[in-house]
Amino acid sequence: MHRFGSALVAELSKATTLPAIGAATGGTVGAGAVVVWLLAAVDPHRSADEYLLASVGFLEVGMAVLGIAAAAQDCGPGHFRTALLAVPRRNCLLMAKTLSFAVVCSVVAVLAVASCAGMAWSQAGARDLGSNPIAWGRLTTVVLVLVAIGALSFGVTLLTRSGTAALVVMLGLIALLPTVLSSYPAVSQWLPTEAGLRIYAGAPEGQVTMRAYFALGAWVTVGVGLGWWRFGRSEG
């Protein structure tokens, strides 16, 4: 337990001092606020809630990049061997790496949502003081979905062992497939971002939120599980 605690502290230290993670955090938080500001400039008659919902897609891309930056640090030449020299038990290393990422990811998700919600409130409030406030339930579910997307991205990077390949896969899942399948909601509802949308924005059919939780949970479980499996069996 003591060794795991040390590994966890080491992984947290690595994660919080990586320039790539700092850049992904700053980019996600800053770009989210800028997107909300742009949306408000383009269409000033929407509520704060609508501005927030419109910006979640960008935040999801930011969380995907964050997951890639966190996992890819040990996919580079030599890094994996050095990490295993320090912590030879792979499951212990993986658990510490995953937990440290969960902490960082949650903090970044909260910061990003706070930044977007703050900008949305300020923009909607400046034009319409009586605009709809954003419910705490909405904020919580958006944070939950963002953490899930970050975790999926983390797992995909461990699986592919390449930041570039993981980025192409994740952008395909987040940006391309939902567009291609937009006319087929029966299929697209199982995509991670579409399931997330049904969790934080509600589903048009009503009683399908549990299905959305199941779909998103399955993506994260399979993604992280396969990533662990691959990482545990990789050569240095």
Add this chain to the structure above:
Amino acid sequence: MIHAHLFRSEWTKAVTLPGVWAGFSVGLLVPLALTALNVMTTRSAVLAGDSSQLANTSTWESVFASLVLGTVGAVIIGVMVVGSEYSVDSADSGGGHQLTTSLLAVPRRVDLTIAKTLVVTCLVTTMGAVTIPVCALVATRLSGGLGVETVTAAQAVARCFGLLLYWVLTAVMALAIAQLLRNVVVPLTLLIINNSLLSVSYLLSQATSLAKWLPDLAGRNLFMDPAYAYESLDVLPGAVIMATWTLGLLTLAAWSFTRRDA
């Protein structure tokens, strides 16, 4: 003058990169899938006698609306050809960066940049030469002649070449940005989002008319239906502005490449 063997070696490097094939696959399969889905939706609506929800029932418009996403494939190819030189994924390359090895073989950096640009141009042209006819063929087969065709053959050919030019210029801009940033993740993320999830240029165009001078909006009318195109420049001035952006970015990338350590 670029030597043939320099082009050949860069071509060989590019076509053996998995990332380039991923871009080629995205550039082919995504528009193809979207074309099939769009045309089948249009066909079902026409057969049901209710096409009121559709902007139009033209098969060619369905094809062009789908081919827009092929830009993502061009972006991936452009970024990968340069970004792979800076990638540290492979332990086999010298010091983790392939670029130092490439510069040992080709010390003239401007020549290397021009060779990569030519390779990207050829790759994206090949992708377009495969994707555009295949999508058109699939759309024609699936539509079964239903719907009202509003695009003449001459317009379709002109817009296909316009789209090809748009893809090539976008890919070269992606290459230049990747070379300037010496990075894969940032240009890939920004350019893919801008060409799929939401165009930041389009958002800006709603706030200021100056946005029409941005490269992607300037070149939009090369292939868009004029009736539904954004308020942007005409075809020829738009193409000139987009080409000027591309040349400017490429010159800046080559200039910075010659003045920085590998």
